Amino acid sequence: MLEHRCCPRCRRPVSWGQFAFKSTIWSAWECPGCGTTLRLSKRRRVLAAVCGAAVGCAIGFAALGAGLSIWWVIPIMMTAQIPFWWLDGVVASA
Numbered sequence: 001m002l003e004h005r006c007c008p009r010c011r012r013p014v015s016w017g018q019f020a021f022k023s024t025i026w027s028a029w030e031c032p033g034c035g036t037t038l039r040l041s042k043r044r045r046v047l048a049a050v051c052g053a054a055v056g057c058a059i060g061f062a063a064l065g066a067g068l069s070i071w072w073v074i075p076i077m078m079t080a081q082i083p084f085w086w087l088d089g090v091v092a093s094a
Contacts, residue, residue, distance in 0.1 A: 004044065004089030010034040014090050028093055037093040044089045052084035 006013050012033035028039045056077040063073045 004041070004087075007031040007033060007036055007038060007090070008092050009036045014038065038090045039093050041089045041091045044087050048084040048087035051087070052081040055084075056080040 003011075010031060010033040012031055014031075018029065025040060025042060025045060028037050030036070031038055059080045060073050060077040063076055064070070068076075
């Protein structure tokens with residue numbers, strides 16, 4: 001189980017829908033298990049963005065260097081971001 005995607009108090013997992021569709025950097029919600037107010041971890045979100053941008057740019061520049069059109073490079077760079085979504089996590093609001 002991904003511990004950083006669970007409530008830090010009761011360890012109930014946060015649903016994928018919460019991360020995919022309802023998660024902005026400012027959003028907060030209550031854990032259905034214990035009522036703790038949860039929010040996204042800004043530190044983990046910045047780490048995911050920086051890592052994803054670095055890998056995406058490296059792949060993009062390599063693809064451009066190999067002679068691919070920019071219309072192929074953009075989807076390749078966006079696809080490279082997907083594994084870094086696993087870094088996202090939740091923390092209890094103070």
